[in-house]
Amino acid sequence: MARLFGTDGVRGRANDQLTAELALALASAAVRVLGADAHPTRPRVVVGRDPRASGELLEAALCAGLAAAGADAVRVGVVPTPAVAFLTADYAADFGVMISASHNPMPDNGIKFFARGGHKLPDHVEDAIEAAMADPQERPVGAAVGRIVDATDAESRYLAHLAAAVPTSLDGVTLVVDCANGAASTVGPHAYEAAGARVIPIFAEPDGLNINDGCGSTHLGKLQAAVLEHGADLGLAHDGDADRCLAVDSTGAIVDGDMIMAILALAMHEAGDLTDDVLVATVMSNLGLHLAMKAAGIDVRVTGVGDRYVLEELRSGGYALGGEQSGHIVVPASGTTGDGVLTGLMLAARMAQTGRRLADLAAVMTVLPQELINVPVTDKHAVASAGSVLAAVAEAESELDGTGRILLRPSGTEQLVRVMVEAPTPESARGIAERVAAVVADV
Template sequence: MRKYFGTDGVRGIANEELTPTLAYKLARAGGYIISKYSHHDGQKPLAIIGTDTRISKDTLKYALMAGFTSVGIDVIDAGIVPTPAVAYLTRFFKADIGTVISASHNPMEYNGIKFFNSQGFKLADAIEEEIEDLIEQMENKKDIINSPTHNAIGRLVKRENPKEAYMDFLQKIVNTDLKGLKVVLDTSNGAAYKIAPEVFKRLKATVHTIADKPNGLNINWDCGSTHPQNLQKAVLQQKADIGLAYDGDSDRLIAVDEKGEIVDGDKIMLICAKHLKEQDKLKDNKLVVTVMSNLGLHISAKQNDIDLSITGVGDRYVLEEMLKYGYSIGGEQSGHIIFLDYNTTGDGILSSLILSSILKQSKKKMSELAKIMDIYPQVLVNAKVDNKFKQTYMEIPEIAQKIKHIEEDMAQEGRVLIRPSGTEPLVRVMIEGKDEDKITTMANELAQLISEKCK
C-alpha cells in the first residue's frame, strides 16, 4: 500500500498533509531516483518546476527547490504555467525531471506535487514506489543520499522564457488565423490565466476573458470546467461564437456553443477525431475513450465510421493504450483530451485552439458541430458497501440476478456499467438509456439492493 502517491501524484491539504517538509523529501528522493535513470553527459541533472495560482505554491516551490539543489540538481523556475506546459518544457529544455505544483480542479486549500520523466510522461508506478521507499528511509534517519558540496550543489538557473517557449509551441501547432472568431475564455483563476488569452490574441481571435484574476484563493471557485455556468452567461452576453473553460491546471477543456449550451469532452473528442479522419491523420481510425463515455458517443462513432478503443476510467489508462499503439487522440468526458502527436498529457489550451480552428475552418456554428452526437441520459448512483464486498458483490445471487435482468431490459436501448470505486467503500451503478425516469428508478433500486446485501 503506497503512503504518498495516489493516481495523480501526491495530494493533500497544503501545510497540513502536504507540508514543505514532505515536499523537500519528495524532491530529494525523487531527484535522486529519477536522475539515476537519466543521461546527463557529464552535466548536472536539471529539473523544471511549474505551479498553478494557489496561495500555497510558494512554500512548496521553495521546499522543492531546496530538495533538488541539495542533491546537486539545477532548477528552472517556470513560474505559473499549465501542467501540460511542464510536460512540454521538460522535453524542450532537455530536463531530467518535470515538476508540477497543482491540485488541478480541487478547491484552493489542496495542493499536489506531480513528477514527469525526461520524456514528459508521468512516472511509472515502480519509480514512485522507489521514491516512497527512499522517503521511508529518510524518516527512519537512514538518508543514504549523498549531499554534494562546493560547486556540485545545484542552483537556480535561467533559460529562455519558458512561457514564451510554450506559447510558440501552441501557436505553431494550430497555425490557423482565427480572425473573425469571437471567443470567451474562462481560465478558472488558474494556470492558464495569462497564456490562453495571449495565444488566442496572437492568432487574431477576438477575446473576452472571465475568471482571469487569480488571488491565490479563488482558483476553481465557481468557475472553470467544473462550474461553467458563468461562461454560459458570458457567451450569450458577448454574442460570442464559442466559450472555452479550463480547470485550475489547464489540462482539461469544456466548451460552450453560441447558444450557451455545454459541449462536453465526449463531443469535443468526436468533433476532433472526425476532423483528423478527414485529414487522414486519425491513426488506425481509432479514438480512445473510457468506459464512462456516453452511449451517444458509441452510436455516433459508428455512424461516422470511427473505431473506438475503450479503457478503464482514468487518463493514465487512456495514455497507456495510446502509447501502446501510437493512437493520435483519446480522452475522457471530463474534457481531459490527449493529442499524442503534440503532447504527452491532456492539454486544455491546445484542445481549445484545435477546436476553435476546426470551428473557423468549418464555416459552421458551434451548435451545428455539437450535433455530432446525442447525449443519452446517464444516471450514476453510489451504493455504500463494506470494503470486503467491493470486489465480490457479483457472487451474491440476488445482485447477480438483478443486474442480469436490467442488462437484458436495456440491451436494445442503453448500457449498464457497475464498478467498485478505486478509493472509497462504494460500488458505482451507472445506467444509460433514452428514458431518464426508467433508468433512475432502475439505478436507485439496484444501488439499494447492493447496499443492503453488502453491509
C-alpha cells in the same frame, strides 16, 4: 499501507496530508530515480505550479529537496500542467514537476512528475520513487549542491508551441474563456488572441484562494450565461491546471469531452491524420460516442479512467487522438499529455475551417442519458467491493438488459465512489443511479 501515488500524482490537503516535508522527501527521491542517468552532468528539473497559495510553500520545499539531492531546479512559475510537460522536453530537462490539484478545491494540492521528454510516469517508476523515500542517502556538499534558477522565457516558449500546433486563424471567432482563476489565466487568453479570436476572459484573476471556486470546467453555469450575454460563438472552460477543456455552444448547450473527441476525430479522419482510424477513450465515455464513431468507420479503444491510461494506449499503438469525457484530450503529435488550451484552439479552428456552428458539429453524436453520482465514503475501495454494492450493480445491469450500462468505481483522487448509469431515458438513469448510490452510502 496505502500507495502514495494516485491516478495523477500525489494529492492531499495542503499542509495536512501534503506537507512541505513530504514534498522535500519526494523531490529528493525523484532525483535518485529520474535523474539517475544524468551523469556526468547533474540533473536538471523543471518546476511549475498553479496559483494556489499553498503552491508557494510546496514549490519552495520541492526546490530545496531537488537542490539538496544535487539537482538544478528551473522554476517556470504559474503555468498549465501541459506547459510543464512541454518545457521539460523543450529545456532538455531530466524530469519535470507540476504542483497542482487540478480541478480539486483550493485547500487541496498535488505533485505530479514528468519523465524526460515530458511523459507521465508508469506505475512502477512511481513505486520506485516511493521506495526511495524510505532509503535516504548521503547528501552532496559544496559545489555538488544543486542550484535554483528562474526561467525568463517559459511562457513565450509555450505560447509559440501552441501557435505552431494550430496554424488555422480564428479570425471572426468570438469566444468566452473561463480560466477557473487557475494556471491558464494569463496564457489561455493570450493564446486565443494570438490565434486571431476575439476573446472575452472570465475568472482570470487568481488570488491564490479563488481557484476553481464556482468556476471552470466543473462549474459551467456562469460560462453558459456569459456566452449568451456576449453573443459569442462558443465558450471554453479550463480547470485549475488547464489540462482540461469543456465547451459551450452559442445556444448555451454544453459540449463535453466526448463530443469534442467526436468532432476532432472526424476532422482528423477526413484529413487522413487519425492513425489506423482509432480513437482512444475511457470506460466513462458515453455509448453515444461509440455509436457515432462506429457509423464513421472509427474504432474506439477503451482504457481505465485517467488520462495516464489513455496516454499509455496512445503510445503503445502509435494512435493520434484520445481523451476523456471530463475534457482531457490528448493529441500526441502536439503534446505528451492533455492540454486544455490546445484542445480549445483545435475546436475553434475546426469551426473556422468548416464555417459551421459548434452545435452543428457536435450533433454528430447523440448522447445517451447519463447520471453520475459521487458518493463520499471513508474507504472507497472497501465500499466499492462490498457484497451489497455488487449485488445492487448486478440488479441494475439486469434491469437495463443491454439498453444501457452501469459503471461503479472508486475515485482516483478523492474518497468517493462514483456511480454512473446510462439508460434510454433521463428518468431511468437517475432512478437506477440513486438506488445504487443509496446502497453505497449505507455501507
